[in-house]
Amino acid sequence: MTSPPTRAARGRTVLHPLTVNGETKDVPFLPHETLLEVLRERMGLTGTKHGCELGECGACTVLVDGKPVLSCLLLALNAVGTKVETVEGLAEGGKLHPLQQAFVELGAAQCGYCTPGFLMTAKALLADRPRPDRPCLKDALAGNLCRCTGYLKIYEAVELAAERMAREKPPRGA
Amino acid sequence: MAKRKTLAGFKGNTREMEVEVPDGEPEIWGADADLRVVGAAVPRVDGVAKATGRAVYTADVRLPGMLHGRMLRAPAAGGTLKALDLSAAEIAPGVRYAKAVVRPGVNITHEGRDLAFLVADTEERLEAALALCRVEIEPGRAVATLEDAAAEGAPSVHPDRPGNLRGAARGSGEKGDPAPAFEAAEKAMEKADLVLERVYRTQVQVHTPLETHGVVVRPEEDGSVTVWASTQGTFSVRDGIAGALKLSGNRVRVLTEHMGGGFGCKLGPSAPGSGFALEAARAAVELKAPVRCMLERREEHLVGGNRPSSEQTVRMGLKKDGTFLAYTARIRGTPGFPEGGAGAANPMIYDLGRTAKEEISVCTHAGPQTAFRAPGHPQGAFGLESAVDEAAEALGIDPLDLRTRINRSGIRAAQFEEGAKRIGWREARRVKPGEGPGPLKRGVGVASGTWYHTGRARATVEITVHRDGGVDVRNGAQDIGTGTRTVMAVVAAEVLGLEVGDLRIHLGDTTWPAGPGSGGSCTAPTLGPAVRMAAEEARAAILGDRPAKDRRAWAAACARMEEESRTFLGKPAAYFDAYEGAIAGCQFAEVEVDVETGVVRVIRVVAVQDCGRAIDRLTAESQVIGAVIQGISYALFEDRRLDRGTARLLHGDLEGYRIAGPRDVPDIEAVMFSVANAGNTLGMSGLGEPPAVPTAGAIANAVFHATGARVRELPITPARVLAALAEAKAAKKGGR
Numbered sequence: 001m002t003s004p005p006t007r008a009a010r011g012r013t014v015l016h017p018l019t020v021n022g023e024t025k026d027v028p029f030l031p032h033e034t035l036l037e038v039l040r041e042r043m044g045l046t047g048t049k050h051g052c053e054l055g056e057c058g059a060c061t062v063l064v065d066g067k068p069v070l071s072c073l074l075l076a077l078n079a080v081g082t083k084v085e086t087v088e089g090l091a092e093g094g095k096l097h098p099l100q101q102a103f104v105e106l107g108a109a110q111c112g113y114c115t116p117g118f119l120m121t122a123k124a125l126l127a128d129r130p131r132p133d134r135p136c137l138k139d140a141l142a143g144n145l146c147r148c149t150g151y152l153k154i155y156e157a158v159e160l161a162a163e164r165m166a167r168e169k170p171p172r173g174a
Numbered sequence: 175m176a177k178r179k180t181l182a183g184f185k186g187n188t189r190e191m192e193v194e195v196p197d198g199e200p201e202i203w204g205a206d207a208d209l210r211v212v213g214a215a216v217p218r219v220d221g222v223a224k225a226t227g228r229a230v231y232t233a234d235v236r237l238p239g240m241l242h243g244r245m246l247r248a249p250a251a252g253g254t255l256k257a258l259d260l261s262a263a264e265i266a267p268g269v270r271y272a273k274a275v276v277r278p279g280v281n282i283t284h285e286g287r288d289l290a291f292l293v294a295d296t297e298e299r300l301e302a303a304l305a306l307c308r309v310e311i312e313p314g315r316a317v318a319t320l321e322d323a324a325a326e327g328a329p330s331v332h333p334d335r336p337g338n339l340r341g342a343a344r345g346s347g348e349k350g351d352p353a354p355a356f357e358a359a360e361k362a363m364e365k366a367d368l369v370l371e372r373v374y375r376t377q378v379q380v381h382t383p384l385e386t387h388g389v390v391v392r393p394e395e396d397g398s399v400t401v402w403a404s405t406q407g408t409f410s411v412r413d414g415i416a417g418a419l420k421l422s423g424n425r426v427r428v429l430t431e432h433m434g435g436g437f438g439c440k441l442g443p444s445a446p447g448s449g450f451a452l453e454a455a456r457a458a459v460e461l462k463a464p465v466r467c468m469l470e471r472r473e474e475h476l477v478g479g480n481r482p483s484s485e486q487t488v489r490m491g492l493k494k495d496g497t498f499l500a501y502t503a504r505i506r507g508t509p510g511f512p513e514g515g516a517g518a519a520n521p522m523i524y525d526l527g528r529t530a531k532e533e534i535s536v537c538t539h540a541g542p543q544t545a546f547r548a549p550g551h552p553q554g555a556f557g558l559e560s561a562v563d564e565a566a567e568a569l570g571i572d573p574l575d576l577r578t579r580i581n582r583s584g585i586r587a588a589q590f591e592e593g594a595k596r597i598g599w600r601e602a603r604r605v606k607p608g609e610g611p612g613p614l615k616r617g618v619g620v621a622s623g624t625w626y627h628t629g630r631a632r633a634t635v636e637i638t639v640h641r642d643g644g645v646d647v648r649n650g651a652q653d654i655g656t657g658t659r660t661v662m663a664v665v666a667a668e669v670l671g672l673e674v675g676d677l678r679i680h681l682g683d684t685t686w687p688a689g690p691g692s693g694g695s696c697t698a699p700t701l702g703p704a705v706r707m708a709a710e711e712a713r714a715a716i717l718g719d720r721p722a723k724d725r726r727a728w729a730a731a732c733a734r735m736e737e738e739s740r741t742f743l744g745k746p747a748a749y750f751d752a753y754e755g756a757i758a759g760c761q762f763a764e765v766e767v768d769v770e771t772g773v774v775r776v777i778r779v780v781a782v783q784d785c786g787r788a789i790d791r792l793t794a795e796s797q798v799i800g801a802v803i804q805g806i807s808y809a810l811f812e813d814r815r816l817d818r819g820t821a822r823l824l825h826g827d828l829e830g831y832r833i834a835g836p837r838d839v840p841d842i843e844a845v846m847f848s849v850a851n852a853g854n855t856l857g858m859s860g861l862g863e864p865p866a867v868p869t870a871g872a873i874a875n876a877v878f879h880a881t882g883a884r885v886r887e888l889p890i891t892p893a894r895v896l897a898a899l900a901e902a903k904a905a906k907k908g909g910r
C-alpha cells in the first residue's frame with residue numbers, strides 16, 4: 001500500500017481572480033488552499049487572524065458577499081467570483097468605520113487578536129439588523145471567541161456603532 | 175531617605191501614613207492627589223492599530239526566505255523511546271533540517287514530549303515530513319488522573335525517582351514538617367461545637383490564548399539574531415535563546431510589539447513543556463535563514479502549560495456563634511510531569527483560628543502546569559469559600575454575616591457592604607437554599623480573593639525629549655494586551671502636562687532598558703512609577719519652576735533646549751509597605767439553575783475590586799470584566815481531559831475544550847474600589863490577577879443557594895448538578 005499523496009502533491013499553483021476589498025487581482029494559489037491562507041500568505045493581508053484553523057474561534061472571519069464566513073474553512077477557489085471583505089477594507093479613505101471607532105473608544109480590544117473577526121461579524125450583523133438587541137447581538141457573535149475582554153465592551157461598542165450609524169443614515173421612510 | 179506624610183485608604187476611611195521615600199523620588203500620590211489625566215477613561219493608545227488589522231503579531235511576521243519549523247512530538251504517554259528514525263524525513267522534498275532533541279531510551283513523560291525539530295520550506299512539506307518520521311516507543315503504563323497516580327503500585331512518571339507524590343508539604347506559612355501545625359489544629363478542634371470535613375476538587379485548565387506560543391528567528395549577518403516572539407517576557411526569551419546559542423544577551427534582539435494573550439503560559443523562553451523556540455533559533459543559525467515556529471492549537475493543549483488540578487480535603491472546627499477554632503487543608507494536585515507546583519491558596523484571608531496546610535504534587539503523564547492568572551488562587555478560593563459557606567449553612571448563619579465576622583480586612587468589609595447592596599443580597603437570601611420556585615431556580619453567592627502588591631522588579635524607563643517637543647518613552651518589556659502602553663502614556667502625560675496622544679510609547683524590544691516579565695500583575699506597577707520618575711526628571715530639567723500646563727508651554731520650553739534631544743532615566747527603588755498590605759476583592763454572583771436539566775446560567779456578577787489607583791479606568795475595568803468571564807468559564811465549562819488508560823489528550827481544540835463565548839456572558843458590574851495604597855509613588859496596583867480569584871467560589875455558592883445542593887467539584891456541569899440534587903434529596907429523606 002502506498003501512503004496517500006501529500007497535500008502539496010495534489011495540484012498546481014494557478015492564478016485566480018480574487019476580489020478583495022473592492023479590488024480584483026490575479027492571485028496564485030493551490031487548489032486546496034483556504035481563503036485564510038491565501039489572504040495571509042499570498043496577499044499579505046494579515047489583519048485576518050489565525051486562531052485555530054478548525055472553525056472554532058472566529059478569529060479568521062471575513063465577509064463573502066456580505067455574509068460572515070470562517071475563512072479557515074473556505075477554499076479560496078470557492079471565493080472566486082465573490083466579493084471578499086477583510087478588516088483592512090473597513091476604514092474608508094483613512095476614516096475609521098463606525099464599528100472601528102467605537103471599538104477604539106470603548107476599549108473593546110485587549111490583546112486585539114480576536115478584534116478583526118468580531119468587527120467583520122458585527123458589520124454583517126448591522127447590515128442585516130441595524131439596531132440589534134442584546135440577545136440578537138449575542139447570537140450573531142456566538143461564533144467568535146475572545147479570551148481577554150469578557151465580551152461586554154465588545155457588545156457596547158457594537159451598540160454604540162449601531163446607534164451612530166442609524167443616526168447618520170435614517171431608515172428609509174423616516 | 176526622607177519621611178513624608180501621605181493620605182492613604184479609601185473613601186470614608188483615610189488616614190495619614192508616614193512613608194520613607196528615597197531622595198530623588200517624587201512625592202506619593204495620596205488619596206488627596208489632584209490629578210488631571212490619571213483615573214480618566216482613556217482609550218488605548220494602540221486601539222486603532224488593533225481595530226484596523228495593522229497591529230502585527232508574531233503570527234503575522236513574514237520574512238523573505240522564511241522557513242517553517244515544528245517539533246515532532248511523542249504520540250503517546252508513558253514508556254520509553256526505542257527508536258527515532260528521521261532518515262525518510264531528511265530527504266523529503268523541501269526539508270532543510272531534521273534533528274533529534276532526545277536520545278533513544280528517554281522516558282516519555284507526556285504525550286507531546288519534544289522528540290525532534292524539523293524545518294522545511296513550506297508548512298505543507300513540513301507536515302508531510304513530520305508524517306515520515308518513524309517513532310518507536312516501548313510502551314509503558316501511563317497514569318492520567320490523581321487517583322490513579324497516587325494509587326499503590328502506580329507506574330512512576332519518573333522511574334529514577336519512584337513514586338509520584340512530591341511533597342512541598344508545609345505548615346501554616348512555614349516550610350518544613352506540617353505535622354505539628356496539624357496536631358495543634360486538631361487539638362483546638364476538640365473544643366468545637368461543629369466539625370466539618372469536606373473534599374473539593376478542581377480540574378486542569380488550559381490558558382488558551384487566541385494567539386498560540388510562537389517565534390520567528392532571523393539570523394543576522396553579524397552573528398546576532400533577531401527574534402519576534404509571542405511572549406510575556408521579552409527578556410526571558412532573550413536570555414533563553416542567548417544561552418542556547420552561546421551569545422551574549424545583547425546579541426539577541428527580541429521584539430514583541432503586539433501579542434495575542436498569555437495569562438501566565440508565555441513567561442518562559444519557549445513553552446512550559448517544549449523547547450521549540452530554542453530549537454528554532456539553533457536551526458535558523460545553522461541554516462542561515464529565518465525560521466518561523468508557531469504552536470498549533472493541539473500543541474497548546476499538550477505542552478503550552480495549564481492550571482494544575484486540586485483535591486482539597488478541608489477540616490474545620492467552629493463554635494456555634496461562627497468563631498473558627500481551627501481550619502486545616504490537605505491539598506493534592508496534578509502538575510503533570512513536573513515534580514511540584516500543584517498547590518492551592520487555601521486557607522487564606524480569613525480569621526480561621528489555628529490553621530495547617532500541606533501541599534502534595536502528584537505527578538501524572540501529562541503536560542506541565544505553569545503560572546496561570548493568580549496561580550493557586552482560584553482553586554484555593556473555590557475550596558475555602560465553599561467550606562465557609564458550608565459552615566454557615568450548618569450553623570444557620572447567613573454566609574455573608576459569617577464572612578464579615580471572620581474577615582480581617584477593612585477594605586473587604588466595605589466591599590462586602592457595597593457588593594451586597596448592589597446584588598440585593600438581603601432580599602435574595604430571604605429565600606432559603608433550594609426553596610425558590612422552580613424549575614428555573616435563582617440563587618446568590620459570595621466569595622473573596624486577595625493578591626499581593628507587586629511591582630518591585632526595578633525596571634528602568636527611558637524618556638527622550640526632542641527639541642520640537644516630541645517625547646518618546648521606552649522600555650524593553652511587553653504589553654500583553656492589558657494596556658501597559660496606555661498606562662505609561664497616562665502617567666507621562668500627567669506629569670508633563672501633555673495629552674496621552676502627544677507621547678510615543680515604545681515597548682517590546684530588548685535593545686531598550688530592561689523591564690519585567692508580565693507575571694504576578696507586576697508590569698504596570700513596575701513600569702508606572704519608573705515612567706513617573708523619568709517624567710518628573712524631564713519636567714524639572716525642561717520646565718524648571720514653570721507649571722506643566724499644556725502642550726504649548728511644553729513645546730515652548732523644549733524649543734529653548736540647547737541639545738537636539740535629552741534623555742532621562744527613571745529607576746525607582748521606592749516600594750513601600752502598602753496600606754493594609756494586600757489587595758482585597760469580593761464578588762457576588764447570581765445564577766439560575768434548571769433543576770430538571772442541571773444547566774447553570776450565570777445571570778449577574780458584581781465584582782468589587784480593590785484597584786489601588788486605577789490609572790486608566792477603561793483598561794482597569796476591562797481587566798476585571800475579562801477576569802470574571804474567565805472565572806465563569808473555569809467554574810462551568812473548562813476541563814482538560816486525558817484518556818484514563820493511555821493519558822492521551824481527548825481534545826486538542828476549542829470545541830472539546832470549551833471556553834466561555836459571547837452567549838455565556840452575564841451582566842458584569844465591575845465596581846472599581848479605589849484605595850490610595852501608598853505602595854509606590856503612584857499608589858497603583860496590578861490588576862490582571864486579583865479579579866480572577868473569587869468568581870468560581872461565588873458561582874458555586876450561588877448554585878447551592880439556588881438548589882440546596884452542593885457541587886464540590888469544578889466544572890459545575892449539568893451532570894454534577896443533577897447528582898448533587900439527587901444526593902441532597904436522599905439526605906433529606908434519610909434525615910426525616
Ligand code: FES
Binds near residue numbers: 055059060070
Ligand atoms: S482560525 Fe478559523 S475559526 Fe479559528
Ligand code: FES
Binds near residue numbers: 109145148
Ligand atoms: S482581546 Fe484578546 S482574544 Fe479578544
